[in-house]
Amino acid sequence: MARGELMKKLLSSYGRDDEFRGVVEQIISEEEKKNNRVLARSLRKALDGLTTRPQAKGLSPLVPFPDEAGEFIQRIEPVHTPDDIILTHDNIELFTGLLDEFRKSETIKRHGLPVRSKLLFCGPPGTGKTLCAEVFAGQLGLPFFFVKLDSLISSFLGETATNIRKTFEFARRQPCVLFFDEFDAIARSREEGNDHSELRRVVNSLLIFIDQIQPGGFLIAATNLDAHLDPAIWRRFDEVVWFDHPDEAMVRRYLTNALKNTETEFEAEDFVQSLADYSYAELEKICNQAKKISLLDRRKSISKKDFRDAIRYAERRRMRLRKLSNNQ
Numbered sequence: 001m002a003r004g005e006l007m008k009k010l011l012s013s014y015g016r017d018d019e020f021r022g023v024v025e026q027i028i029s030e031e032e033k034k035n036n037r038v039l040a041r042s043l044r045k046a047l048d049g050l051t052t053r054p055q056a057k058g059l060s061p062l063v064p065f066p067d068e069a070g071e072f073i074q075r076i077e078p079v080h081t082p083d084d085i086i087l088t089h090d091n092i093e094l095f096t097g098l099l100d101e102f103r104k105s106e107t108i109k110r111h112g113l114p115v116r117s118k119l120l121f122c123g124p125p126g127t128g129k130t131l132c133a134e135v136f137a138g139q140l141g142l143p144f145f146f147v148k149l150d151s152l153i154s155s156f157l158g159e160t161a162t163n164i165r166k167t168f169e170f171a172r173r174q175p176c177v178l179f180f181d182e183f184d185a186i187a188r189s190r191e192e193g194n195d196h197s198e199l200r201r202v203v204n205s206l207l208i209f210i211d212q213i214q215p216g217g218f219l220i221a222a223t224n225l226d227a228h229l230d231p232a233i234w235r236r237f238d239e240v241v242w243f244d245h246p247d248e249a250m251v252r253r254y255l256t257n258a259l260k261n262t263e264t265e266f267e268a269e270d271f272v273q274s275l276a277d278y279s280y281a282e283l284e285k286i287c288n289q290a291k292k293i294s295l296l297d298r299r300k301s302i303s304k305k306d307f308r309d310a311i312r313y314a315e316r317r318r319m320r321l322r323k324l325s326n327n328q
Protein backbone atom coordinates (compact mmCIF):
# COMPACT_ATOMS: atom_id res chain seq x y z
CA MET A 1 0.00 0.00 0.00
CA ALA A 2 1.25 3.52 -0.80
CA ARG A 3 2.86 5.34 2.13
CA GLY A 4 0.29 8.16 1.91
CA GLU A 5 -2.57 5.68 2.22
CA LEU A 6 -0.96 4.06 5.25
CA MET A 7 -0.47 7.46 6.88
CA LYS A 8 -4.13 8.28 6.31
CA LYS A 9 -5.16 4.94 7.82
CA LEU A 10 -2.85 5.49 10.76
CA LEU A 11 -4.35 8.90 11.48
CA SER A 12 -7.92 7.74 11.11
CA SER A 13 -7.28 4.86 13.54
CA TYR A 14 -6.51 7.40 16.26
CA GLY A 15 -8.16 6.36 19.51
CA ARG A 16 -8.88 2.80 18.31
CA ASP A 17 -6.07 0.69 19.71
CA ASP A 18 -6.66 -2.53 17.78
CA GLU A 19 -6.97 -0.76 14.45
CA PHE A 20 -3.91 1.37 15.21
CA ARG A 21 -1.82 -1.72 15.96
CA GLY A 22 -3.04 -3.35 12.73
CA VAL A 23 -1.91 -0.37 10.64
CA VAL A 24 1.49 -0.22 12.39
CA GLU A 25 1.92 -3.96 11.72
CA GLN A 26 1.28 -3.23 8.04
CA ILE A 27 3.89 -0.44 8.04
CA ILE A 28 6.43 -2.77 9.69
CA SER A 29 5.86 -5.53 7.16
CA GLU A 30 6.22 -3.03 4.26
CA GLU A 31 9.51 -1.85 5.74
CA GLU A 32 10.66 -5.46 6.12
CA LYS A 33 9.79 -6.12 2.49
CA LYS A 34 11.89 -3.13 1.51
CA ASN A 35 14.75 -4.59 3.54
CA ASN A 36 14.72 -1.68 5.98
CA ARG A 37 15.37 -4.09 8.82
CA VAL A 38 16.71 -1.62 11.37
CA LEU A 39 13.68 0.64 10.99
CA ALA A 40 11.30 -2.35 11.06
CA ARG A 41 12.92 -3.67 14.23
CA SER A 42 12.78 -0.34 16.03
CA LEU A 43 9.13 0.15 15.01
CA ARG A 44 8.33 -3.34 16.33
CA LYS A 45 10.10 -2.53 19.61
CA ALA A 46 8.15 0.71 19.94
CA LEU A 47 4.88 -1.09 19.18
CA ASP A 48 5.59 -3.85 21.71
CA GLY A 49 6.37 -1.23 24.31
CA LEU A 50 3.01 0.49 23.89
CA THR A 51 0.56 -0.15 26.66
CA THR A 52 -3.09 -0.29 25.75
CA ARG A 53 -4.83 2.85 26.97
CA PRO A 54 -7.56 2.14 29.47
CA GLN A 55 -11.00 2.75 28.03
CA ALA A 56 -13.17 5.32 29.74
CA LYS A 57 -15.10 3.65 32.54
CA GLY A 58 -18.28 2.01 31.42
CA LEU A 59 -17.51 2.29 27.70
CA SER A 60 -17.17 -0.73 25.48
CA PRO A 61 -14.15 -0.81 23.13
CA LEU A 62 -14.61 1.11 19.90
CA VAL A 63 -15.77 -0.92 16.95
CA PRO A 64 -13.87 0.04 13.77
CA PHE A 65 -16.01 2.13 11.48
CA PRO A 66 -16.85 0.55 8.10
CA ASP A 67 -14.30 1.89 5.59
CA GLU A 68 -16.98 2.76 3.03
CA ALA A 69 -18.57 5.18 5.50
CA GLY A 70 -15.46 7.36 5.77
CA GLU A 71 -16.61 9.91 3.20
CA PHE A 72 -19.88 10.81 4.88
CA ILE A 73 -19.22 10.07 8.54
CA GLN A 74 -16.75 11.87 10.69
CA ARG A 75 -15.80 11.33 14.30
CA ILE A 76 -15.77 14.58 16.24
CA GLU A 77 -14.17 15.06 19.62
CA PRO A 78 -16.61 17.08 21.74
CA VAL A 79 -14.91 20.29 22.87
CA HIS A 80 -17.90 22.25 24.17
CA THR A 81 -19.39 21.79 27.62
CA PRO A 82 -22.82 22.57 29.11
CA ASP A 83 -21.43 26.00 30.10
CA ASP A 84 -21.18 26.90 26.41
CA ILE A 85 -24.85 26.38 25.59
CA ILE A 86 -27.99 28.19 26.66
CA LEU A 87 -31.05 25.99 26.71
CA THR A 88 -34.68 26.58 27.69
CA HIS A 89 -35.89 25.12 30.99
CA ASP A 90 -37.94 22.56 29.09
CA ASN A 91 -34.92 21.37 27.16
CA ILE A 92 -32.69 21.24 30.24
CA GLU A 93 -35.32 19.07 31.92
CA LEU A 94 -35.62 16.87 28.85
CA PHE A 95 -31.86 16.30 28.50
CA THR A 96 -31.41 15.70 32.23
CA GLY A 97 -34.12 13.03 31.99
CA LEU A 98 -32.51 11.45 28.94
CA LEU A 99 -29.09 11.33 30.63
CA ASP A 100 -30.61 9.71 33.68
CA GLU A 101 -32.46 7.18 31.56
CA PHE A 102 -29.31 6.32 29.63
CA ARG A 103 -27.30 5.82 32.81
CA LYS A 104 -29.96 3.53 34.26
CA SER A 105 -30.85 1.86 30.97
CA GLU A 106 -30.06 -1.65 32.21
CA THR A 107 -32.60 -1.36 35.02
CA ILE A 108 -35.21 0.12 32.69
CA LYS A 109 -34.71 -2.64 30.11
CA ARG A 110 -34.83 -5.32 32.80
CA HIS A 111 -38.34 -4.13 33.56
CA GLY A 112 -39.28 -4.51 29.91
CA LEU A 113 -39.50 -0.75 29.32
CA PRO A 114 -38.03 1.08 26.33
CA VAL A 115 -35.17 3.58 26.70
CA ARG A 116 -35.60 6.77 24.66
CA SER A 117 -32.74 6.92 22.20
CA LYS A 118 -33.94 8.53 18.94
CA LEU A 119 -34.18 12.32 18.98
CA LEU A 120 -35.21 14.82 16.33
CA PHE A 121 -33.89 18.37 16.78
CA CYS A 122 -36.01 21.02 15.03
CA GLY A 123 -35.52 24.76 14.75
CA PRO A 124 -34.16 27.67 12.74
CA PRO A 125 -30.47 27.94 11.79
CA GLY A 126 -27.99 28.96 14.48
CA THR A 127 -30.08 27.97 17.48
CA GLY A 128 -27.77 25.28 18.85
CA LYS A 129 -28.94 21.98 17.35
CA THR A 130 -25.46 20.84 16.32
CA LEU A 131 -23.83 22.34 19.41
CA CYS A 132 -26.34 20.60 21.66
CA ALA A 133 -25.74 17.19 20.04
CA GLU A 134 -22.01 17.63 20.62
CA VAL A 135 -22.41 18.73 24.25
CA PHE A 136 -24.87 15.91 24.90
CA ALA A 137 -22.43 13.32 23.48
CA GLY A 138 -19.73 14.73 25.76
CA GLN A 139 -22.04 14.50 28.77
CA LEU A 140 -22.95 10.91 27.93
CA GLY A 141 -19.25 10.06 27.52
CA LEU A 142 -20.02 8.55 24.11
CA PRO A 143 -18.10 9.01 20.85
CA PHE A 144 -19.78 11.52 18.53
CA PHE A 145 -20.20 10.59 14.86
CA PHE A 146 -21.39 13.19 12.42
CA VAL A 147 -23.26 11.95 9.32
CA LYS A 148 -23.47 14.28 6.29
CA LEU A 149 -26.76 13.23 4.81
CA ASP A 150 -26.33 14.99 1.48
CA SER A 151 -23.20 13.04 0.70
CA LEU A 152 -24.61 9.85 2.17
CA ILE A 153 -27.60 10.01 -0.14
CA SER A 154 -25.69 11.04 -3.25
CA SER A 155 -23.00 8.45 -2.72
CA PHE A 156 -25.65 5.75 -2.61
CA LEU A 157 -27.68 6.76 -5.61
CA GLY A 158 -27.15 4.07 -8.15
CA GLU A 159 -25.83 1.68 -5.54
CA THR A 160 -27.48 -0.65 -3.10
CA ALA A 161 -28.49 0.35 0.41
CA THR A 162 -25.82 -1.98 1.83
CA ASN A 163 -23.77 0.88 3.18
CA ILE A 164 -26.73 2.39 4.97
CA ARG A 165 -27.24 -0.98 6.58
CA LYS A 166 -23.58 -1.04 7.65
CA THR A 167 -23.91 2.42 9.17
CA PHE A 168 -26.89 1.39 11.25
CA GLU A 169 -25.32 -1.93 12.17
CA PHE A 170 -22.37 0.08 13.46
CA ALA A 171 -24.62 2.34 15.55
CA ARG A 172 -26.34 -0.71 17.00
CA ARG A 173 -23.08 -2.35 18.08
CA GLN A 174 -21.12 0.75 19.04
CA PRO A 175 -22.59 2.85 21.82
CA CYS A 176 -22.26 6.31 20.30
CA VAL A 177 -24.16 9.43 19.31
CA LEU A 178 -24.83 9.15 15.59
CA PHE A 179 -25.81 12.63 14.43
CA PHE A 180 -27.62 13.12 11.11
CA ASP A 181 -27.19 16.77 10.23
CA GLU A 182 -29.22 18.47 7.48
CA PHE A 183 -32.03 15.99 7.90
CA ASP A 184 -33.99 18.42 5.71
CA ALA A 185 -32.48 16.57 2.77
CA ILE A 186 -34.67 13.60 3.68
CA ALA A 187 -37.72 15.68 4.50
CA ARG A 188 -37.45 17.68 1.27
CA SER A 189 -37.01 14.69 -0.97
CA ARG A 190 -40.29 13.30 0.35
CA GLU A 191 -42.05 16.63 0.29
CA GLU A 192 -41.28 17.36 -3.32
CA GLY A 193 -42.92 14.09 -4.32
CA ASN A 194 -39.69 13.41 -6.09
CA ASP A 195 -40.03 11.22 -9.14
CA HIS A 196 -36.52 9.99 -8.76
CA SER A 197 -37.44 6.45 -7.76
CA GLU A 198 -33.88 5.60 -6.81
CA LEU A 199 -33.71 8.52 -4.40
CA ARG A 200 -37.04 7.58 -2.94
CA ARG A 201 -35.81 4.03 -2.43
CA VAL A 202 -32.73 5.22 -0.53
CA VAL A 203 -34.75 7.65 1.58
CA ASN A 204 -37.33 5.02 2.40
CA SER A 205 -34.73 2.48 3.42
CA LEU A 206 -33.13 5.12 5.64
CA LEU A 207 -36.47 5.74 7.34
CA ILE A 208 -37.06 2.03 7.81
CA PHE A 209 -33.64 1.66 9.44
CA ILE A 210 -34.40 4.56 11.78
CA ASP A 211 -37.67 2.88 12.62
CA GLN A 212 -36.10 -0.45 13.44
CA ILE A 213 -32.85 0.47 15.12
CA GLN A 214 -32.40 0.24 18.88
CA PRO A 215 -29.14 2.18 19.11
CA GLY A 216 -26.55 1.36 21.77
CA GLY A 217 -26.35 5.10 22.35
CA PHE A 218 -28.39 7.80 20.61
CA LEU A 219 -29.47 8.58 17.11
CA ILE A 220 -30.05 12.31 16.67
CA ALA A 221 -31.29 14.03 13.52
CA ALA A 222 -31.44 17.81 13.03
CA THR A 223 -33.63 19.82 10.68
CA ASN A 224 -34.61 23.44 9.95
CA LEU A 225 -38.06 22.42 8.81
CA ASP A 226 -40.58 22.21 11.59
CA ALA A 227 -44.22 22.98 10.87
CA HIS A 228 -43.98 21.28 7.49
CA LEU A 229 -42.30 18.19 8.75
CA ASP A 230 -43.96 15.07 7.45
CA PRO A 231 -45.48 12.96 10.30
CA ALA A 232 -43.96 9.91 8.59
CA ILE A 233 -40.65 11.35 9.71
CA TRP A 234 -41.19 12.67 13.22
CA ARG A 235 -43.21 9.72 14.45
CA ARG A 236 -40.08 7.57 14.07
CA PHE A 237 -38.35 9.49 16.86
CA ASP A 238 -38.81 9.05 20.62
CA GLU A 239 -38.55 12.79 21.25
CA VAL A 240 -38.84 15.91 19.11
CA VAL A 241 -36.74 18.69 20.66
CA TRP A 242 -37.47 22.32 19.76
CA PHE A 243 -34.76 24.93 19.45
CA ASP A 244 -35.59 28.59 18.99
CA HIS A 245 -34.20 32.10 18.87
CA PRO A 246 -33.32 33.40 22.35
CA ASP A 247 -35.83 35.49 24.28
CA GLU A 248 -34.69 38.64 26.11
CA ALA A 249 -33.48 36.82 29.21
CA MET A 250 -31.47 34.42 27.08
CA VAL A 251 -29.96 37.23 24.98
CA ARG A 252 -28.88 38.84 28.27
CA ARG A 253 -27.29 35.60 29.42
CA TYR A 254 -25.61 35.06 26.10
CA LEU A 255 -24.09 38.56 25.98
CA THR A 256 -22.95 38.44 29.61
CA ASN A 257 -21.27 35.11 28.98
CA ALA A 258 -19.72 36.02 25.62
CA LEU A 259 -18.28 39.30 26.93
CA LYS A 260 -17.25 38.10 30.38
CA ASN A 261 -13.50 38.13 29.64
CA THR A 262 -13.54 41.41 27.73
CA GLU A 263 -13.63 44.98 29.00
CA THR A 264 -16.73 46.82 27.83
CA GLU A 265 -17.89 50.42 28.18
CA PHE A 266 -21.53 49.37 28.31
CA GLU A 267 -23.84 46.89 30.01
CA ALA A 268 -25.27 43.87 28.19
CA GLU A 269 -28.66 45.26 29.21
CA ASP A 270 -28.17 48.30 26.88
CA PHE A 271 -28.50 46.05 23.83
CA VAL A 272 -30.86 43.30 24.92
CA GLN A 273 -33.93 44.84 23.30
CA SER A 274 -32.28 45.72 20.00
CA LEU A 275 -31.10 42.11 19.64
CA ALA A 276 -34.50 40.48 19.86
CA ASP A 277 -35.08 38.04 17.02
CA TYR A 278 -31.41 37.32 16.34
CA SER A 279 -30.21 33.73 16.46
CA TYR A 280 -27.41 32.65 18.83
CA ALA A 281 -25.09 32.22 15.86
CA GLU A 282 -25.80 35.84 14.84
CA LEU A 283 -25.21 37.04 18.41
CA GLU A 284 -21.90 35.22 18.35
CA LYS A 285 -20.93 37.00 15.12
CA ILE A 286 -21.91 40.39 16.57
CA CYS A 287 -19.84 39.87 19.73
CA ASN A 288 -16.84 38.69 17.73
CA GLN A 289 -17.16 41.60 15.30
CA ALA A 290 -17.31 44.13 18.17
CA LYS A 291 -14.21 42.55 19.73
CA LYS A 292 -12.38 42.79 16.38
CA ILE A 293 -13.34 46.44 15.83
CA SER A 294 -11.82 47.48 19.17
CA LEU A 295 -8.81 45.21 18.69
CA LEU A 296 -7.98 46.61 15.25
CA ASP A 297 -8.33 50.09 16.68
CA ARG A 298 -5.81 49.07 19.38
CA ARG A 299 -8.22 49.68 22.19
CA LYS A 300 -8.48 47.46 25.26
CA SER A 301 -12.20 47.84 25.75
CA ILE A 302 -15.24 47.60 23.48
CA SER A 303 -17.12 50.88 23.25
CA LYS A 304 -20.85 51.26 22.83
CA LYS A 305 -20.23 52.49 19.30
CA ASP A 306 -18.16 49.37 18.45
CA PHE A 307 -21.06 47.20 19.50
CA ARG A 308 -23.58 49.32 17.59
CA ASP A 309 -21.39 49.10 14.47
CA ALA A 310 -21.20 45.33 14.86
CA ILE A 311 -25.01 45.17 15.01
CA ARG A 312 -25.18 47.29 11.87
CA TYR A 313 -22.89 44.80 10.07
CA ALA A 314 -25.21 42.02 11.14
CA GLU A 315 -28.27 43.91 9.84
CA ARG A 316 -26.59 44.46 6.47
CA ARG A 317 -25.65 40.81 6.32
CA ARG A 318 -29.26 39.85 7.02
CA MET A 319 -30.47 42.12 4.22
CA ARG A 320 -28.02 40.64 1.73
CA LEU A 321 -29.05 37.10 2.71
CA ARG A 322 -32.73 38.03 2.37
CA LYS A 323 -32.04 39.33 -1.12
CA LEU A 324 -30.27 36.12 -2.01
CA SER A 325 -33.14 33.94 -0.84
CA ASN A 326 -35.69 36.17 -2.61
CA ASN A 327 -33.76 35.78 -5.85
CA GLN A 328 -33.75 32.02 -5.62
Ligand SMILES: Nc1ncnc2c1ncn2[C@@H]1O[C@H](COP(=O)(O)OP(=O)(O)OP(=O)(O)O)[C@@H](O)[C@H]1O
Binding pocket: 084, 085, 086, 087, 123, 124, 125, 126, 127, 128, 129, 130, 131, 132, 222, 223, 224, 243, 280, 281, 282, 284
Ligand atom coordinates in the same frame (compact mmCIF):
# COMPACT_ATOMS: atom_id res chain seq x y z
N1 LIG B 1 -28.22 27.76 22.40
C1 LIG B 1 -27.01 28.29 22.21
N2 LIG B 1 -26.26 28.74 23.23
C2 LIG B 1 -25.06 29.30 23.02
N3 LIG B 1 -24.49 29.43 21.81
C3 LIG B 1 -25.16 28.99 20.75
C4 LIG B 1 -26.46 28.41 20.88
N4 LIG B 1 -26.90 28.08 19.66
C5 LIG B 1 -25.96 28.43 18.79
N5 LIG B 1 -24.90 28.97 19.43
C6 LIG B 1 -23.69 29.50 18.76
O1 LIG B 1 -23.92 29.47 17.36
C7 LIG B 1 -23.05 28.54 16.73
C8 LIG B 1 -23.81 27.78 15.66
O2 LIG B 1 -24.79 26.96 16.28
P1 LIG B 1 -25.24 25.54 15.71
O3 LIG B 1 -24.32 25.13 14.61
O4 LIG B 1 -25.38 24.60 16.86
O5 LIG B 1 -26.66 25.90 15.10
P2 LIG B 1 -27.68 24.93 14.36
O6 LIG B 1 -28.98 25.07 15.06
O7 LIG B 1 -27.10 23.57 14.26
O8 LIG B 1 -27.79 25.63 12.93
P3 LIG B 1 -28.08 24.99 11.47
O9 LIG B 1 -29.54 24.74 11.40
O10 LIG B 1 -27.64 26.06 10.54
O11 LIG B 1 -27.26 23.74 11.37
C9 LIG B 1 -22.52 27.65 17.86
O12 LIG B 1 -21.25 27.14 17.57
C10 LIG B 1 -22.51 28.59 19.04
O13 LIG B 1 -21.33 29.36 19.02
Ligand SMILES: [Mg+2]
Binding pocket: 129, 130, 131, 181, 222
Ligand atom coordinates in the same frame (compact mmCIF):
# COMPACT_ATOMS: atom_id res chain seq x y z
MG1 LIG C 1 -26.42 22.43 12.62
